[in-house]
Amino acid sequence: MELLGVLLLTAEACLGPAAASAADPARLEVDPPKALLVGPLAEQQISVRLIRPGAGAVDVTQRVSLAGAQPAVQFQNGVISARKDGRYRLTLKLASGRSAITTGMTLDVRESESARPVSFAAEVVPALTRAGCNQGACHGGQFGRGGLKLSLLGYAPEADYAALVRDGGGRRVNRTRPEQSLLLLKATMAVPHAGGLRLPEGSLPRRILSRWLADGAPAPLASEPSLTGVSASPSAAQMARGDRRQTRLTAHYSDGRTVDVTRLALIQSGSEGVANVDGGGLITAAGSGIAPIVARYQGKVAVVRVLVPFPRPAVPLRWKTTNLVDEEIGRGWERLGLRPSEEATPAEFLRRVSLDLTGTLPTRAQLDQYLQDAATRPDAPDRLVDRLLQTEEWVDFWALYFGDLLRNTKKTSGEKGMWALHNWLRTSLRDGKPFNQMVGELIGGHGSTVQDAAANFYNAAATPEDLAETTSQVFLGIRLQCARCHNHPFERWTQNDYYGLAAFFPGVKRKQSPTEVLVLHTAEGKVDHPRTGSPVKPHTLDGPDLEPDAPARPAALAEWLASPSNPFVARTVVNRVWGRLMGRGLIEPVDDIRSSNPPSHPELLDRLTEEFVRGGFDLRALMRRIVTSRTYRLSSRPTRANEADDRYYSHAISRRLMAEQLLDAISAATGKAERFPGLPASYRAISLPDPSLAKVGLLDTFGRPTRATVCECERSNNPNLSQSLFLLNSGYMQNRIADEGGRIAQGVRAGASAEELVRDLYAATFTRYPRPDEMKRSLGFLAEAQNIREGLEDLLWTLLNSQEFLLQH
Numbered sequence: 001m002e003l004l005g006v007l008l009l010t011a012e013a014c015l016g017p018a019a020a021s022a023a024d025p026a027r028l029e030v031d032p033p034k035a036l037l038v039g040p041l042a043e044q045q046i047s048v049r050l051i052r053p054g055a056g057a058v059d060v061t062q063r064v065s066l067a068g069a070q071p072a073v074q075f076q077n078g079v080i081s082a083r084k085d086g087r088y089r090l091t092l093k094l095a096s097g098r099s100a101i102t103t104g105m106t107l108d109v110r111e112s113e114s115a116r117p118v119s120f121a122a123e124v125v126p127a128l129t130r131a132g133c134n135q136g137a138c139h140g141g142q143f144g145r146g147g148l149k150l151s152l153l154g155y156a157p158e159a160d161y162a163a164l165v166r167d168g169g170g171r172r173v174n175r176t177r178p179e180q181s182l183l184l185l186k187a188t189m190a191v192p193h194a195g196g197l198r199l200p201e202g203s204l205p206r207r208i209l210s211r212w213l214a215d216g217a218p219a220p221l222a223s224e225p226s227l228t229g230v231s232a233s234p235s236a237a238q239m240a241r242g243d244r245r246q247t248r249l250t251a252h253y254s255d256g257r258t259v260d261v262t263r264l265a266l267i268q269s270g271s272e273g274v275a276n277v278d279g280g281g282l283i284t285a286a287g288s289g290i291a292p293i294v295a296r297y298q299g300k301v302a303v304v305r306v307l308v309p310f311p312r313p314a315v316p317l318r319w320k321t322t323n324l325v326d327e328e329i330g331r332g333w334e335r336l337g338l339r340p341s342e343e344a345t346p347a348e349f350l351r352r353v354s355l356d357l358t359g360t361l362p363t364r365a366q367l368d369q370y371l372q373d374a375a376t377r378p379d380a381p382d383r384l385v386d387r388l389l390q391t392e393e394w395v396d397f398w399a400l401y402f403g404d405l406l407r408n409t410k411k412t413s414g415e416k417g418m419w420a421l422h423n424w425l426r427t428s429l430r431d432g433k434p435f436n437q438m439v440g441e442l443i444g445g446h447g448s449t450v451q452d453a454a455a456n457f458y459n460a461a462a463t464p465e466d467l468a469e470t471t472s473q474v475f476l477g478i479r480l481q482c483a484r485c486h487n488h489p490f491e492r493w494t495q496n497d498y499y500g501l502a503a504f505f506p507g508v509k510r511k512q513s514p515t516e517v518l519v520l521h522t523a524e525g526k527v528d529h530p531r532t533g534s535p536v537k538p539h540t541l542d543g544p545d546l547e548p549d550a551p552a553r554p555a556a557l558a559e560w561l562a563s564p565s566n567p568f569v570a571r572t573v574v575n576r577v578w579g580r581l582m583g584r585g586l587i588e589p590v591d592d593i594r595s596s597n598p599p600s601h602p603e604l605l606d607r608l609t610e611e612f613v614r615g616g617f618d619l620r621a622l623m624r625r626i627v628t629s630r631t632y633r634l635s636s637r638p639t640r641a642n643e644a645d646d647r648y649y650s651h652a653i654s655r656r657l658m659a660e661q662l663l664d665a666i667s668a669a670t671g672k673a674e675r676f677p678g679l680p681a682s683y684r685a686i687s688l689p690d691p692s693l694a695k696v697g698l699l700d701t702f703g704r705p706t707r708a709t710v711c712e713c714e715r716s717n718n719p720n721l722s723q724s725l726f727l728l729n730s731g732y733m734q735n736r737i738a739d740e741g742g743r744i745a746q747g748v749r750a751g752a753s754a755e756e757l758v759r760d761l762y763a764a765t766f767t768r769y770p771r772p773d774e775m776k777r778s779l780g781f782l783a784e785a786q787n788i789r790e791g792l793e794d795l796l797w798t799l800l801n802s803q804e805f806l807l808q809h
Contacts, residue, residue: 028103043081045262047246061246082109118212120220125154126264127205131198155487178213225255232302239285265297275306294596309337325629328604341651346374351767358393359686364763399425407460407707417449422689424453434617440562455519464505477572477593491594503527503538583653636809654809659702660685670736671743765799
């Protein structure tokens, strides 16, 4: 039987005459236009927007109320619930003065008075999660709280049921007098509770808990449909500062059911400076940029991408593109209302790309040559990039980078193994070995760690669990550590995923001989799930299970990792390389790729990844694509219009030179090369295969990693007082500046003019020549010194302590 009703929604604030003008065909848009409520606790979050052609859309969800008497239907803050079954035609009305705008929607209500019991897994656990009871700071922590231990965010409903109903002598649940259950009394503060009020009067979690207790606290059923995913509507929103937008979250189940779970989900902003969100999913734009609004429900994640443009610039975007990088970055600027800085000077570009690709400052001769080329050849930047990519310095610098990720040290691999892996990296890079092949060889490596250098990968991690975490973070960009003890709280990865990856490695054995380590891949061993105690079948992330007795399990994993169809490996290395060259990853941190940490430019990451795979996983081609873009060549000097931008690449991102770059740059600028005991004189800091081979205070002071972890965060580029004191006052710096064989002493002995000596110091430190005002001040400073050498030493000390020298810009 169809019941007809009218739901009148009345605006509390006047929207102006345009809202009801016949000349302006404004209309209401409701999402969803049809709603199905099943069960006595069901409700539906809707969003209502006023659409005015030429004036955009305004969210009016929170500004409407139920005007008519509808005892069977309740409406509050955009949430609809019902007490009686039937099919309702609802008229949504927005009033402005004496006029109104209306639209319709349908509501189908079923089983509103049914006695079907509340589901513990599908309703009670989400209610506890929303109330905060199973958070890490409360009963979901490692040791629980107050004698009650729940699984973090409800990843183990069976264990949670036992903890609530059976443990503690069953005192938390009173089946005879449900309203007197300690679980309810504490959470409602009817009795003292250290966690405070968790279930306010009338809240959905409170109604769910009360109904479940009244039903006799039924246990979870294995036959219940499983949650397959969640979706957010809208999935993307463009807003102006101060705008509001209602979002809603829908759960999807294996039996085809969909349920609105907006008021049971955990909804947070990934960038509150851009947009914040309340517990009901109402988003408010606070600043400019892009913010992910992350909704989590029972281990599933949905993201709303909110874009809030910067103040609209007065000039249009004039941006010629011949490179996919520039196309996608330019589209982002257009959407955000950003305008790029001017292009860097040829000297700035030379310094930047030399440091980024080779870790090395250009020489004065290279500066002169490039300035001449840039003045006469339009293709000078591309020619420079091609030359740098073929240098031994490029090989050294990127071998250093990947050596950090693989934690290559003589402590873990022995001296021979360390050198073998370092030389393997250098040879692989020099020869242009496809990156996926490198990954496959590392995971598949076995035998002698001297003869099969890639097998040293297995020396940096000792257990199947450590190997799973290392493999995941280094090659997949996924921090899987959280899933070791419980399902990942911020991502879809479960304990079963964690131990399924670890199950590839129990057969890895190491045998130590007097001269080397032997890595063996056997079919022995198993990995047990810590909660169930049962063996876990090896399976890749998002991949199928493998038989637990399949031989050479790492070989199967290596095949999956090296496959061009692998969904993670190419995307991860593209993001890592972009972050190293551009100062910030498209996903940041670069080794924390997850749906709740989306990329700033998803289309660009997709296109770069697709091109990288099509091109045969060629690292040089990837780097060439990035550094030959106009985006890469932008100046680091922001304009008034883009000075607030720190992640959309409208100007180059300045950052401090990494420790090894800085040491080599100081050596080059002072003319005093660093000598590393036991290594050839030609070795520089970027050539070092192991941090322990160079006991240089500057390297440690400026954040060189010890290679103890796989996280890129182990390398610190953050400034601190110790660094300033080292550069200003250390004997190390003074000795290099004043060395008899150094740049200044040689220049003075050669009889060069003061002007030429000043030009040489600027070229050696800043990769440019002094401007007229700088030359005038420098010559005046030298004239006041006791002698020219002392004056030059003070000048060089000043240049070495300047931001222009210390920063990559």
